[in-house]
Amino acid sequence: MVGRKSLKGDYCPSARSLDVIGDWWSLLIVRDAFEGLTRFSEFQKSLGIAKNILTDRLRTLVSRGILEAVPAGGSGSRTEYKLTAMGRDLFPVMVALRQFGERHLFGPGEEHSVLVDREKGLPVALDIRTQDGRTIGPDETMLLKILEEE
Numbered sequence: 001m002v003g004r005k006s007l008k009g010d011y012c013p014s015a016r017s018l019d020v021i022g023d024w025w026s027l028l029i030v031r032d033a034f035e036g037l038t039r040f041s042e043f044q045k046s047l048g049i050a051k052n053i054l055t056d057r058l059r060t061l062v063s064r065g066i067l068e069a070v071p072a073g074g075s076g077s078r079t080e081y082k083l084t085a086m087g088r089d090l091f092p093v094m095v096a097l098r099q100f101g102e103r104h105l106f107g108p109g110e111e112h113s114v115l116v117d118r119e120k121g122l123p124v125a126l127d128i129r130t131q132d133g134r135t136i137g138p139d140e141t142m143l144l145k146i147l148e149e150e
Helices: 013-021 024-034 040-047 051-063 091-104
Strands: 067-071 079-083
Touching: 013 024, 024 040, 024 051, 024 067, 024 079, 024 091, 040 051, 040 079, 051 067, 051 079
Parallel strands: none
Antiparallel strands: 067 079
16 A cells, blocks of 8 residues: 655645645544534544544644644543644635535535524625735636745
């Protein structure tokens, strides 16, 4: 089996971000953490993931700074997993993935969960803006690449 190539030193911020996230199980764990899940058993029940895979993904998310493992209240040795500031910065990523799915992966009238703000119950929408506040799309952007030395 071929090992996964590390993108830790890549010049591309997207590649480095994917190196930290790892895989889709990890993003689903992060999604559940945003929903308030904190315990191993809660993640396992929500995702239906094998315990060994969940253990590995939680360990990786903690080591990469996305989650922190904190002792759960009480006298037991239980651990809770909480989003760090770095993990909370994944919120726009999760909203963008959700919006992509809503737009392209559900049929007309097909029901799905909806992300709403707590105060007014209005659906959440994410858009991309320049520093001066203008909404832009991919046709109005360009990537300034770093030239690699040979």
